[in-house]
Amino acid sequence: xxxxxxxxxxxxxxxxxxxxxxxxxxxxxxxxxxxxxxxxxxxxxxxxxxxxxxxxxxxxxxxxxxxxxxxxxxxxxxxxxxxxxxxxxxxxxxxxxxxxxxxxxxxxxxxxxxxxxxxxxxxxxxxxxxxxxxxxxxxxxxxxxxxxxxxxxxxxxxxxxxxxxxxxxxxxxxxxxxxxxxxxxxxxxxxxxxxxxxxxxxxxxxxxxxxxxxxxxxxxxxxxxxxxxxxxxxxxxxxxxxxxxxxxxxxxxxxxxxxxxxxxxxxxxxxxxxxxxxxxxxxxxxxxxxxxxxxxxxxxxxxxxxxxxxxxxxxxxxxxxxxxxxxxxxxxxxxxxxxxxxxxxxxxxxxxxxxxxxxxxxxxxxxxxxxxxxxxxxxxxxxxxxxxx
Amino acid sequence: xxxxxxxxxxxxxxxxxxxxxxxxxxxxxxxxxxxxxxxxxxxxxxxxxxxxxxxxxxxxxxxxxxxxxxxxxxxxxxxxxxxxxxxxxxxxxxxxxxxxxxxxxxxxxxxxxxxxxxxxxxxxxxxxxxxxxxxxxxxxxxxxxxxxxxxxxxxxxxxxxxxxxxxxxxxxxxxxxxxxxxxxxxxxxxxxxxxxxxxxxxxxxxxxxxxxxxxxxxxxxxxxxxxxxxxxxxxxxxxxxxxxxxxxxxxxxxxxxxxxxxxxxxxxxxxxxxxxxxxxxxxxxxxxxxxxxxxxxxxxxxxxxxxxxxxxxxxxxxxxxxxxxxxxxxxxxxxxxxxxxxxxxxxxxxxxxxxxxxxxxxxxxxxxxxxxxxxxxxxxxxxxxxx
Numbered sequence: 001x002x003x004x005x006x007x008x009x010x011x012x013x014x015x016x017x018x019x020x021x022x023x024x025x026x027x028x029x030x031x032x033x034x035x036x037x038x039x040x041x042x043x044x045x046x047x048x049x050x051x052x053x054x055x056x057x058x059x060x061x062x063x064x065x066x067x068x069x070x071x072x073x074x075x076x077x078x079x080x081x082x083x084x085x086x087x088x089x090x091x092x093x094x095x096x097x098x099x100x101x102x103x104x105x106x107x108x109x110x111x112x113x114x115x116x117x118x119x120x121x122x123x124x125x126x127x128x129x130x131x132x133x134x135x136x137x138x139x140x141x142x143x144x145x146x147x148x149x150x151x152x153x154x155x156x157x158x159x160x161x162x163x164x165x166x167x168x169x170x171x172x173x174x175x176x177x178x179x180x181x182x183x184x185x186x187x188x189x190x191x192x193x194x195x196x197x198x199x200x201x202x203x204x205x206x207x208x209x210x211x212x213x214x215x216x217x218x219x220x221x222x223x224x225x226x227x228x229x230x231x232x233x234x235x236x237x238x239x240x241x242x243x244x245x246x247x248x249x250x251x252x253x254x255x256x257x258x259x260x261x262x263x264x265x266x267x268x269x270x271x272x273x274x275x276x277x278x279x280x281x282x283x284x285x286x287x288x289x290x291x292x293x294x295x296x297x298x299x300x301x302x303x304x305x306x307x308x309x310x311x312x313x314x315x316x317x318x319x320x321x322x323x324x325x326x327x328x329x330x331x332x333x334x335x336x337x338x339x340x341x342x343x344x345x346x347x348x349x350x351x352x353x354x355x356x357x358x359x360x361x362x363x364x365x366x367x368x369x370x371x372x373x374x375x376x377x378x379x380x381x382x383x384x385x386x387x388x389x
Numbered sequence: 390x391x392x393x394x395x396x397x398x399x400x401x402x403x404x405x406x407x408x409x410x411x412x413x414x415x416x417x418x419x420x421x422x423x424x425x426x427x428x429x430x431x432x433x434x435x436x437x438x439x440x441x442x443x444x445x446x447x448x449x450x451x452x453x454x455x456x457x458x459x460x461x462x463x464x465x466x467x468x469x470x471x472x473x474x475x476x477x478x479x480x481x482x483x484x485x486x487x488x489x490x491x492x493x494x495x496x497x498x499x500x501x502x503x504x505x506x507x508x509x510x511x512x513x514x515x516x517x518x519x520x521x522x523x524x525x526x527x528x529x530x531x532x533x534x535x536x537x538x539x540x541x542x543x544x545x546x547x548x549x550x551x552x553x554x555x556x557x558x559x560x561x562x563x564x565x566x567x568x569x570x571x572x573x574x575x576x577x578x579x580x581x582x583x584x585x586x587x588x589x590x591x592x593x594x595x596x597x598x599x600x601x602x603x604x605x606x607x608x609x610x611x612x613x614x615x616x617x618x619x620x621x622x623x624x625x626x627x628x629x630x631x632x633x634x635x636x637x638x639x640x641x642x643x644x645x646x647x648x649x650x651x652x653x654x655x656x657x658x659x660x661x662x663x664x665x666x667x668x669x670x671x672x673x674x675x676x677x678x679x680x681x682x683x684x685x686x687x688x689x690x691x692x693x694x695x696x697x698x699x700x701x702x703x704x705x706x707x708x709x710x711x712x713x714x715x716x717x718x719x720x721x722x723x724x725x726x727x728x729x730x731x732x733x734x735x736x737x738x739x740x741x742x743x744x745x746x747x748x749x750x751x752x753x754x755x756x757x758x759x760x761x762x763x764x765x766x767x768x769x770x771x772x773x774x775x776x
Contacts, residue, residue: 310734316600387639388734 001322004369008206009149009183009301009360010326015208015254018247022210025243033240034231043242050249057256060193060217066232067245070214071182072100074201077216077236078178079104080225082141087112090139094126095119095345096148098180102341118144122347124153124287125296128163135167141176146190146200147183150342150358151287152301154188155179161196176222182206182214186255187262187300192217204244208362209251213244255363262363266299269361269370273302276374282306282385283377286348286356300361303343306381307355308388314357314380321376327357392448393466395549396429396436399459399557412436414588415457415560418622422451422776437464453553454619454776456586457560462539462549469505469546474512475519477548478538482520485536485551486527492535493528494520498542505542512540556586561622564588567670567700568663570655571595571626573609573728576674576703578617578720579711583702584672585621592666593624594659594769596631601735606728611772616720618774626772629658633761635735644737646752648682649744651735653694653753654762660695661766671695676703676711681740690746694753 005013029046031039047067055062068074079101082091093102095117105115116134120126126144135142142164147154157179168175181200184190186207192200199222203214221233228237255262274291277283286303288294306314311327318325337344343353359373396419401411416429419438424447427440436458442448445463452461465480467473478496485494498512507515516538521527536551569581571593581591595610607628618624634654638647659671675683682691692699703711715721 308734310601312603313600316603320600387636 004323004373006359006361006365006369006373007324007326008362008365009358011205011211012208012362013364014210015251018209018251021250022243022247025246029242029246033242034229043240046242046246047240050245053249054215054252055193057252058193058217059191063233064193064218066216066218066235067240067248068201068214068216068232068236069212069241070205071098071180071201071203073236074203074214074216075100075178075180076104077224077226078176078199078201078222079108079143081222082108082113083111083225084223085113085140088114088138089141090114090116090136091141092116092118092131092134092139092143094144096124096126096151096153096342097143097145098149098182101143101145101178101180114138117345118142120153120346123293123296124148124151124346126155126160128156128159131160132163132167135164135175137171137173139167139175140173141178143178143180145183146179146181147188147298147301148342148346149183149301151303151346152298153287153346154296154298157181157190157197158195165196183298183301186252186259187266188298189259189263192219204248204251207251207255209247210244213241213248215248258363263299265363266361269365269367270294270299270302272367273359273361273370273374276370277304277377280374280378280381282309282381284352286343286352287346302359303356304359305348305352305355306357306384307352309355309381309384311355311357314355314384317380317384318357318373318376321380323373323376325357325359325373392440392442392445393464394438394440394448394452394461395464395547396438396452396458396461397552397555398434398436398457400559401457402434411457411560411563411588414563415455418455418457418560418562418776419451421622422455422619423448449553450619453555455560455622456556456558456588456620457563458555459557460552460555462552464547464549467546467548469502469542471507471512471515474540474546474548475516477546478516478520478540479523481538481548481550482524482527485538486524489535490526493530493533494536494538495529495531495534496520496538496540498540501541501543512542516540556620558586559588561585561588561620562590564590565670566590566592566666566668567672568659568666568668569593569672570659570674571610571614572674573606573613573724573726574674575708575715575721575724576676576679576711578613578674578718578724579714580672580674580700580702581617582620582714582718584700585617589670589672589700591621591624591672592627592662592668594627594629594655594662596629596655596658598632598635598735599630601632601635603728609723609726609728611774612723613720614772614774616723617718619776620718621776623776624774626774627662628770628772629662629765630768631655631658631765634758634765637756637758637761639735641756643752645739645741646744646749647735647737648740649687649690649749650753650756652682652687652691653749654758656691656694656699657762658766658769660697661763662769663697669697671697671699673699673701674703675701676706676708679708681742684742686743686746690744690749693746693750 029043031043033044051062091113146157164175164177176198178199182203185202198219200217205211224235231237284305288297315327340353425441430437465477467477496513496517498509500509539549541547567589569591571577614626642650
């Protein structure tokens, strides 16, 4: 059975050459980058090269990039830095943030912050107008995800930033604008250095790098909550993951230089996927069913519903057939509402959300993968629909 | 070193003519759990276990999870000399002080061999004095001690450490064989444990509705089986592929009757496997009024689909009591893991609460599910869990 991997938004297969590069780096650069001796210096130089590579690719300055353990930690550094701000200040989180941001609301509220959630429209998009309505004179922070991992919705970060800056100017109080850009890296052109944003998060394993390493773009330093040995400009202290960082720079170099052709390839596959899916009765696109809306969504991510068939059941059956896709919502676990949060906030009904699966592609996905996937999906749903009417 | 234990039996000692059958069973169940060679001697209703196993915690665990014994104490056999007795008592005291750093103690003695030079009272006083000298932190409390060391003078001198609690009840296998309907929930493992304590030897059956239930749910049930297996003196778990029958219900049954017909299907399969295995009863974790399928009417119906007797040891218990026992046998934390699965999509929003048995029996026949149930019983997979 040939495996068809269509869960790239969860993690990407490791790029060829990366395991070898990492094992060589582990051997060649064993010193602690903070040490003054020659072994330390050798490792430190590698970090400088890697930081420069990443900075150039993101049109940022090297000192604006912090190496972290991944998207979650990058987000966490920003969100936890808020605890140092004045209690009672107003924060805006989008209702469709990744849990590593969204779930902070409880402790932020506990410590006295005033939090509003900005909801997207029924297409999953947060327009500058919707955001503007929520901005308050004491707003100090806004977080809006650049590309949503479940809906694929692409937010106009440039326009949202502009709205924030205009408001900021009129109001005289600065607002930190953070964006979780994990799903953009190497997939959709996104240069934080050219946008008027304060911070953005990235992760290596979504583009074929190893798990456990990521990036935080910081326009200006923030005061972090954690403390340590001063590494990464004291913003992410802890001995650096040299081999992981070298690998991160490498996969970013490979994928970001090819971002346009990657994008075209993904679009081609998505077009094919949508055309093929439209031939199956009982399968619906959750977003972008109107073709003229296609540009609002990442071509790498497609969410469909097979309701009333539970998405979780379909995922298991497909997995047994060698096809790896995912579901954002587990069928009936206690956390059901929590797991469906993003889809529900994007105006998807509970029933459709429970029957949803996400197909996500990457650079090595092929047209044959799509055709084979759809043909299995057709056979399986036809069978399941007998029992779920 | 050989480890010696004194084991006290409770209920078995009330037996008259067939007492030796129970004793034999208990001896067999204990020996089955111990890895190394061990011998059990029975003397005037007391069991003496001598084991080559060096791992004391292994022996203690085996004894504390074997139904049929009420308590056990570690023992040392020494020469009938005061010095030897004192040394043995010190050894126990050292361990007990670690367990009860603030605790108090007493020494209790019995002189069966009246030829021994000290009286019971003198033995206790001398050994106690020795411990107080050796361990200045110790305090004596003869009324309410944290721990007690017993000394017995017989053919030799026996020194016993503090008494550990056993499971009680009757030895597994002394009361026939049954089949436990094991779900992933809180109740059924407790039901199995309680019936094992009445001497019932159990198999378990689990109904797996993959892909509606995840493999995670199956793993959870296996973990539960592993946890109760010591109490049950080992356990065979039968995993039944149940999806086809559930889909049949989804297609053909009246929605409000689905849950009860599903329970009936489970009972039927448990019945089929039981008859092959020589099990004479079914055991469920049902508790009156807990859910719609556990009303008197519902239980009457599901019970009528088998001619085996169904034991429901939790029938009169409230949830709090059940959870207490579930914590005691360490299944609670596993039971509440969130693997409630997609099976809920088969459960009706408004299930029938007071079903009419005859009507449901007719509904069941109309399903024409006999073949599917037979096939499921045949395709059942078996997993064994060591005691």
